[in-house]
Amino acid sequence: MNTAEQAGHEAKDATRRAAASRPxxxxTRVGLACRGVLYALIGVVALQIAAGDGSKxxxxxxxxxTLAALPFGAVLLWIMTAGFAALALWQASEAVFGHDKALERGESVARVVVYVLVFFTLISVLTTSKATSDDQKSQDLTAKLLALPAGPxxxxxxxxxxxxxxxYWVRRGVTxxxxxxxxxxxxxxxxxxVMDRLGLGGYVARGAIAAxxxxxxxxxxITYDxxxxxxxxATLRQFADTPAGAWLLVVVALGVLLFAGYCFGESRWRRTS
Structure with a gap:
């Protein structure tokens, strides 16, 4: 083994040990609980939207x-920042060392992206008291991609x-x-x-939203728009515009709340190594 290969193996081992360390x-478990808090708030706001309050x-x-506006909100956000940073590192380690299947590696990579985006949103709120909505981020990124060759x-x-x-998430919930x-x-x-019920409802709701x-x-x-x-x-609001009306949004919102409960249970019982 040459020096470069040895250095690479040592770096990988160091990363694996860091991700598996007690702190x-x-x-990571704190981060999983924080993820539950975010989904719980999303579910509550979705229920408010279904009831006719679209102000949030x-x-x-x-x-x-919403968390930033609470008493001791800044403290909560710093805890969440550390938690989501740990989640990103953990999933990066899972993508490199923890999975054999390409789909599982891809899911871990996607989670890293999501956790990093949440991390930077938290930093933005802590430093500037502003957070760009997910809708605006999606539209801005889509516009940039559409402008590329073969963008559509x-x-x-x-x-x-x-x-x-x-x-895949719906199947994961059902099975x-x-x-x-x-x-x-x-x-x-x-x-x-309890976790079976929370996971079933939560993953089906997540899958419906993602799809x-x-x-x-x-x-x-297709429309280049x-x-x-x-x-x-925006996706949750579209559920209220279906023929089923606000009732479908209520069902999906309750599913999001179930997933929040699953996240809280996951923070206790998730395998992290």
């Missing part, structure tokens, strides 16, 4: 802004990727594939039953 494991944004930026094809492929991800991520040996029979968001991105590619794309907030 990082604690921060049902996305991660809106949830973070790139955007369309991303949209189809979201649709596939949504179907209870999330069980493999939990240390079920440490869980009581009642805890396993509908993907459809909007595909529409943006970045405004067709949107984040969680």
């Amino acid at each position: 990082m494991t604690v921060l 944004e049902a996305d991660k930026a809106g949830a973070i802004s 094809f790139i955007v369309g492929a991303i949209g189809l990727g979201f649709v596939v991800l949504g179907a 209870k594939g999330f069980r493999e991520e939990l240390d079920r040996g440490r869980m009581s029979p009642r805890a396993r039953s 509908l968001a993907g459809i909007f991105v595909v529409q943006a590619a 970045a405004d067709k794309a949107g984040g969680i907030d």
